[in-house]
Amino acid sequence: MHSILVTPAIVVRSWSFGESDKIVSFLTAEYGKVTGIAKGAKRSRRRFVNTLEPFSLVQLSFRDRPHTTLAFIHACDLIRPHKNLTTSLEKIACASYLMEVTDAFATEREESRSLFDHLKEGLIWVEDRGPSHSFLAFYELKLLGLAGYQPALESCRRCRRTRAGNSPGHWRFSARDGGLLCASCSALRKEAVPLSAEAIEVLVAVQRAKSILSDHASFSSAALTEGRSVLRHFIQFQTSRELKSASFLDTSSLTW
Ligand SMILES: [Zn+2]
Structure with missing residues (x-):
């Protein structure tokens, strides 16, 4: 059994998988890019209350699974929802660009705290001041x-x-x-x-x-x-x- 890993993370993308699950990709501080499956995220909103929305800053708990690069998302606790990022088209477009361009330089499972911090600060800047x-x-x-x-x-x-x-x-x-x-x-x-x-x-x-x-x-x-x-x-x-x-x-x- 793999141990549970915990790291601050930013939700980059999430999409539906099957009837009730979601696949979510993160840029994390400790482990670079992580993609995982959130079981039951579509059906039960209790377990992942608004924490899988793009731009959200979360504390991610996950563990690796045998024979697959898709991690098991154990928990996702909201640190900062970035609600004001979605108040205008300009902010959404700019924040999406920051995430895409930063994610492009990150590597799966390779520590990238400086990239993570840069994105975190960039999203806060856009949320507070606009692009x-x-x-x-x-x-x-x-x-x-x-x-x-x-x-x-x-x-x-x-x-x-x-x-x-x-x-x-x-x-x-x-x-x-x-x-x-x-x-x-x-x-x-x-x-x-x-x-x-x-x-x-x-x-x-x-x-x-x-x-x-x-x-x-x-x-x-x-x-x-x-x-x-x-x-x-x-x-x-x-x-x-x-x-x-x-x-x-x-x-x-x-x-x-
Ligand atoms: Zn020259």
């Missing part, structure tokens, strides 16, 4: 750093030429190289994306920031949008995933 592009840029850059892919933005990734003193506006971002390339080096990388001097400055400023930014009136929205588009492309490249909620953020008529 913004500068917040999302901060979230994405910090996430890349935590996952070991902090983009190189100060100098050319190949020849080490620094941006200072070199012609601005001729730099490109190469996802494969993990950062900027100068004009001559990017000739070798047809897929590298041009990045304006202003967008680079925005990304550098956000990357240097110590905490999640509340607002950046000095950033033009065009530069932020351009910088974030490169970050998202980089994240998709590193995780080999298409981010479904990202396209929803683009296509929905969000006002922020």
Whole structure:
């Protein structure tokens, strides 16, 4: 018999399984991604009272089962329901994106407390203050750093030429190289994306920031949008995933 493991966790997804059960996937502090079966969760709401809703922060108790990666969910105690996250379409879209993009970097059963904490703080931020592009840029850059892919933005990734003193506006971002390339080096990388001097400055400023930014009136929205588009492309490249909620953020008529 496997022993019961207990860890703080965030509910990422849940779906029905058979007549009465639910399958639930979590990002946990101690064990990375965990997917388990909640027996009777559809029929008896008493055992899992509103604790299997996406975004919920819970204390998860589970145990492994023989011959399957699907854990048995023993109990799920609510720590923070994030009720105000579901009050607007903007918040739901943004919170879904945070979960998808963070989950993409996490691994099954590999401790990932820093990713868990980052997501936990991000969801609280969106719930309390609502989404913004500068917040999302901060979230994405910090996430890349935590996952070991902090983009190189100060100098050319190949020849080490620094941006200072070199012609601005001729730099490109190469996802494969993990950062900027100068004009001559990017000739070798047809897929590298041009990045304006202003967008680079925005990304550098956000990357240097110590905490999640509340607002950046000095950033033009065009530069932020351009910088974030490169970050998202980089994240998709590193995780080999298409981010479904990202396209929803683009296509929905969000006002922020
Ligand atoms: Zn170069």
